Amino acid sequence: MNDLLFQYLLRLGDDSLILGQRLCEWCGHAPTIEVDLSLSNLALDLIGQATLFLGYAGEVESGGRDADALAFHRDAEDFRNCLLVEQPNGDFARTMARQFLFSSYQLALLDRLCSSADGRIAEIAAKAVKEVRYHADLAADWVVRLGDGTAESRGRMIEGLDDCWRFLDDLFAMDDGERALAAAGIAADKAALRPLVQGRVEQVLRQATLSMPGLPWQVTGGRTGRHSEHLSRLLAEMQVLPRAHPGARW
Amino acid sequence: MDIAPAIDRQLAGRIAAVLDTVPDPEIPVVSVTELGIVRGIVADEGSGAVTVRITPTYTGCPATQVIERSVREALDAAGFREVALETVLSPPWSTDMIDEAGREKLRAYGIAPPPKGAGARSLRGRDVVECPRCGSADTVEVSRFGSTPCKALWQCRNCAEPFDRFKCH
Numbered sequence: 342m343n344d345l346l347f348q349y350l351l352r353l354g355d356d357s358l359i360l361g362q363r364l365c366e367w368c369g370h371a372p373t374i375e376v377d378l379s380l381s382n383l384a385l386d387l388i389g390q391a392t393l394f395l396g397y398a399g400e401v402e403s404g405g406r407d408a409d410a411l412a413f414h415r416d417a418e419d420f421r422n423c424l425l426v427e428q429p430n431g432d433f434a435r436t437m438a439r440q441f442l443f444s445s446y447q448l449a450l451l452d453r454l455c456s457s458a459d460g461r462i463a464e465i466a467a468k469a470v471k472e473v474r475y476h477a478d479l480a481a482d483w484v485v486r487l488g489d490g491t492a493e494s495r496g497r498m499i500e501g502l503d504d505c506w507r508f509l510d511d512l513f514a515m516d517d518g519e520r521a522l523a524a525a526g527i528a529a530d531k532a533a534l535r536p537l538v539q540g541r542v543e544q545v546l547r548q549a550t551l552s553m554p555g556l557p558w559q560v561t562g563g564r565t566g567r568h569s570e571h572l573s574r575l576l577a578e579m580q581v582l583p584r585a586h587p588g589a590r591w
Numbered sequence: 592m593d594i595a596p597a598i599d600r601q602l603a604g605r606i607a608a609v610l611d612t613v614p615d616p617e618i619p620v621v622s623v624t625e626l627g628i629v630r631g632i633v634a635d636e637g638s639g640a641v642t643v644r645i646t647p648t649y650t651g652c653p654a655t656q657v658i659e660r661s662v663r664e665a666l667d668a669a670g671f672r673e674v675a676l677e678t679v680l681s682p683p684w685s686t687d688m689i690d691e692a693g694r695e696k697l698r699a700y701g702i703a704p705p706p707k708g709a710g711a712r713s714l715r716g717r718d719v720v721e722c723p724r725c726g727s728a729d730t731v732e733v734s735r736f737g738s739t740p741c742k743a744l745w746q747c748r749n750c751a752e753p754f755d756r757f758k759c760h
Contacts, residue, residue: 361651375734375744382736389651393680468650468683471760472740479735 342525345518346459347401348421349528351411352519352564353462354394355422358412359572360443361387362579366430376433379479383440386472393465413583417566417573424563425508427572431501434487434494438501441480445541446512448477449534458526481545488549495551502546503554510559519564592624593631598641603632606643609669616657617739620700623658627688630679642675646684648760649740686760698723703745703756722747723754732756 364384371377395408406414425443430436451473454466484502487494513531515523522528543553562568583589594603613623623629623645630644645662647655659676666674686705689697694704703723719728727749734744735758742755 375736378738378744379734379736382740385651385653385740386649387651389647389649393650464681464683465650468647468680471683471685472649475735475758 342521343401345522346527347398348518349522350394350398350401350462351421352423354391354398354408354411355420356426356443356447357387357394358391359420359422359575360426360440361385361391362575363426363428363430364436364440367436372433380436383476383479386469386476390465390469390472393468397461397465409583413580414587417568417576419566420568420572420576421564421566422568422572423508423514424511424560424569425505427563427568427575428504428508429571431504432497434497435501435504437480437483437487438498438505440476441484441545442502442505442509442512442542444473444477444480445545446534446538448473449537449541450529450531453529453534457528462527484545484551485549488546488551498549499551499554502551503557506554507557507560508563509556511561511563514561514564516564592629593633598632598634602641605669606632606641606666606671606674609665609671610643610662613658613661613665616654616661617741618697618700618702620696621689621693623662625690625693625696627684627690627693628658629662640673640675641671642677644677644679646679648684652740654739684760686757689757697757701754702742703754705757705759718759720745720756722750722752724752725750 361384364380364387367380368377368384371380391412392408395411399406399408399411425439428439448470451466451470454462455470457463457466484498487498489495490498513535515531519528519531523530546553560569592607594600594607607624610624610629611622615621615623615626615628618626626648628645628648630646632641632643634641643662643666645658655678659678663676666672666676687707689704691707694707697704701723703720706718720730720732721728722730722745725747727747729748730745731748732743733746733753737744737755741758741760743758744753745756746753
């Protein structure tokens with residue numbers, strides 16, 4: 342059970358870590374200073390969640406690895422994040438489409454995890470869910486603003502959403518281990534979350550005068566370490582300093 | 592702040608007085624106690640060992656580590672080296688934990704405090720937000736995310752002054 346829990350915590354922590362790192366790439370490049378601040382705030386929250394989940398993962402593993410060791414000294418195939426969060430930012434519409442889908446998912450997930458049978462997970466979820474509500478709200482606002490905006494912004498939002506829709510099955514993927522944890526009340530049953538998330542997404546898309554994209558061919562594998570090449574590049578940038586100077590302190 | 596019944600009241604009072612002097616690094620007009628970051632002073636029933644419990648405002652708030660260090664240094668300087676420091680997540684910090692003195696100081700500093708009891712009730716700022724400069728209620732949200740994780744950016748339509756507002760959280 343401990344290894345299952347360790348794997349589950351990596352999934353939770355890696356999603357937050359990788360998306361947080363992706364959002365950091367916007368710092369100084371966003372369309373306005375308010376948006377720049379917002380994206381950095383989201384990144385900060387996500388990295389904070391990652392620190393808590395990966396810190397707990399390290400304790401469960403009892404192999405002497407802390408959150409930093411797990412973040413900076415694992416290679417791409419050892420990461421357990423979903424494929425959606427490692428995708429390149431693209432333009433602002435694509436970043437917001439990705440954020441909208443992920444935050445809608447994460448909000449439903451954390452909401453459920455607040456009553457996890459594992460006290461530590463429940464405690465972290467109760468803390469993080471309050472922050473993620475803001476993320477989901479911000480992203481939904483932009484989906485409506487761009488989707489129901491000019492022909493240009495609308496076209497870009499549709500492209501962004503289409504791009505993200507390839508990773509839906511991967512986002513909700515569960516293996517036997519996670520199902521066992523869900524049966525024990527520790528993990529959330531993602532199959533049960535999916536219609537909730539879909540309902541919320543449909544509601545916002547309607548407001549944005551957009552139709553729900555059809556389900557294109559699905560790419561999966563993130564939860565078992567089969568990633569796109571984009572993750573390696575992201576990790577190269579994120580990990581270069583701690584790997585060049587292991588154990589260095591400020 | 593909760594003070595466990597098992598602890599010597601005088602000792603707890605002296606420790607609390609030290610904590611009252613530790614400012615928040617981002618908003619130095621309020622202390623970590625006023626902001627609700629100090630969650631309690633507890634004593635182990637067996638050994639009597641005293642622990643100060645603190646909680647982060649936001650999971651990723653960069654001030655958290657600075658706060659831990661400042662609290663540690665203040666305790667050490669006051670001779671409380673043996674008092675332990677523990678970070679707790681539960682119950683999660685909420686703006687309802689900011690005390691009345693803290694709210695007044697925030698307002699005087701130019702940051703609109705959250706209304707008591709607002710908690711996570713209102714994300715979209717449906718509450719009336721008063722400009723901390725001129726007191727006008729004719730204000731508008733510029734950005735839900737501001738200069739620190741705990742603040743949003745607002746502007747007053749009456750005096751045109753931009754101001755920070757504590758997010759209801």
